[in-house]
Amino acid sequence: MAILEQPYLDLLNKIMTTGHDKSDRTKTGTRSLFGAQMRFNLAEGFPILTTKRVPFGLIKSELLWFLRGDTNIKFLLEHNNHIWDEWAFKNWIQSPAYEGPDMTDFGLRVQSEPEFKKIYQAEMKKFDERILNDDDFAQKYGNLGNVYGAQWRHWEKRDGSFIDQIQNVVDQIKTTPDSRRMIVTAWNPEDVPNSALPPCHVMFQFYVVDNKLSVQLYQRSGDMFLGVPFNIASYSLLLHLIARETGLEVGEFVHTLGDAHIYDNHFDQVKELLANKPYDSPQLWLNPDKKNIMDFEMEDIKLIGYHHHQTIKAPVAV
Numbered sequence: 001m002a003i004l005e006q007p008y009l010d011l012l013n014k015i016m017t018t019g020h021d022k023s024d025r026t027k028t029g030t031r032s033l034f035g036a037q038m039r040f041n042l043a044e045g046f047p048i049l050t051t052k053r054v055p056f057g058l059i060k061s062e063l064l065w066f067l068r069g070d071t072n073i074k075f076l077l078e079h080n081n082h083i084w085d086e087w088a089f090k091n092w093i094q095s096p097a098y099e100g101p102d103m104t105d106f107g108l109r110v111q112s113e114p115e116f117k118k119i120y121q122a123e124m125k126k127f128d129e130r131i132l133n134d135d136d137f138a139q140k141y142g143n144l145g146n147v148y149g150a151q152w153r154h155w156e157k158r159d160g161s162f163i164d165q166i167q168n169v170v171d172q173i174k175t176t177p178d179s180r181r182m183i184v185t186a187w188n189p190e191d192v193p194n195s196a197l198p199p200c201h202v203m204f205q206f207y208v209v210d211n212k213l214s215v216q217l218y219q220r221s222g223d224m225f226l227g228v229p230f231n232i233a234s235y236s237l238l239l240h241l242i243a244r245e246t247g248l249e250v251g252e253f254v255h256t257l258g259d260a261h262i263y264d265n266h267f268d269q270v271k272e273l274l275a276n277k278p279y280d281s282p283q284l285w286l287n288p289d290k291k292n293i294m295d296f297e298m299e300d301i302k303l304i305g306y307h308h309h310q311t312i313k314a315p316v317a318v
């Protein structure tokens with residue numbers, strides 16, 4: 001039994017007390033530190049937060065979506081996962097085909113204008129329904145462009161062919177586990193200027209010693225209250241899946257951050273979370289019959305003994 005989230009709680013506290021107040025792209029305002037590292041020993045348990053409820057189902061469906069090489073939110077919506085809705089919606093309302101009410105700056109207005117929020121929610125509901133029921137519309141407006149799934153599984157080469165970085169790294173772990181070149185990168189400088197949201201988890205590297213597989217992530221920008229708890233659980237799950245396929249035990253998840261920030265409108269939530277006493281971390285269960293990362297489905301992945309405090313709601317900066 002162990003409490004794995006302590007490094008997260010320490011970093012959150014450190015940013016809160018010693019961070020710099022800094023403006024940001026979303027115009028929300030943040031408190032931020034540059035350069036931080038958290039380490040989680042996955043052999044001791046699964047580092048999902050217990051000081052608030054983290055919806056693990058959403059993390060599973062998002063990771064399966066990345067691993068399928070999918071970049072269309074349709075798959076997420078089919079799994080009742082709405083965490084990427086705003087970014088597809090942004091493309092839709094900026095397209096010439098959109099003729100609904102003015103949605104300029106919806107992310108900010110939704111927080112301060114209750115009347116607008118109703119109109120926005122109705123528009124978003126219509127958008128989601130069209131993505132689910134109209135294939136043509138989903139093709140055009142459900143696609144987020146070259147986000148993670150595309151860069152991980154079909155990075156486009158100059159000659160028009162593709163690189164499957166996940167398959168390559170799995171093969172390297174199996175054949176040359178001592179390699180210092182086992183890297184997957186999502187940061188494609190050619191795509192960044194055209195991207196709605198340039199990748200936050202930019203690159204990760206695997207490492208094998210004593211039959212244990214570890215991974216280190218470099219995340220250029222971390223929303224400590226909403227995004228980072230997802231990222232910790234997601235990369236920990238990815239490490240378990242790849243360890244299963246390569247026949248290794250799990251080692252550490254090392255999480256390195258560039259701009260680690262708390263949005264100003266999350267301060268109360270952060271205080272509430274830090275006042276909660278953590279429980280022992282749960283264990284991850286993977287269906288023992290599944291060996292290949294591509295064979296895993298939602299029901300093959302479960303948490304055992306996930307005791308957590310309440311959900312703490314917070315607005316997402318768009």
Ligand SMILES: Nc1nc(=O)c2c([nH]1)NC[C@@H]1CN(c3ccc(C(=O)N[C@@H](CCC(=O)O)C(=O)O)cc3)CN21
Nearest residue numbers: 055082083084197223226227228230312313316317318
């Ligand atoms: N500002 C910002 N923060 C992020 O974490 C983030 C982005 N933008 N843009 C892209 C993705 C989307 N991600 C998100 C988006 C929303 C939630 C979120 O609202 N989580 C809620 C639960 C939501 C639900 O149940 O539907 C939570 O309580 O964790 C989490 C991650 C992570 N990323």
Ligand SMILES: O=c1ccn([C@H]2C[C@H](O)[C@@H](COP(=O)(O)O)O2)c(=O)[nH]1
Nearest residue numbers: 025198200201221222223227228231
């Ligand atoms: O997986 C993710 C994705 C996004 N975020 C956060 C980090 C920032 O708060 C925003 C992205 O804004 P930028 O201006 O592009 O940095 O999303 C995250 O924490 N985790």
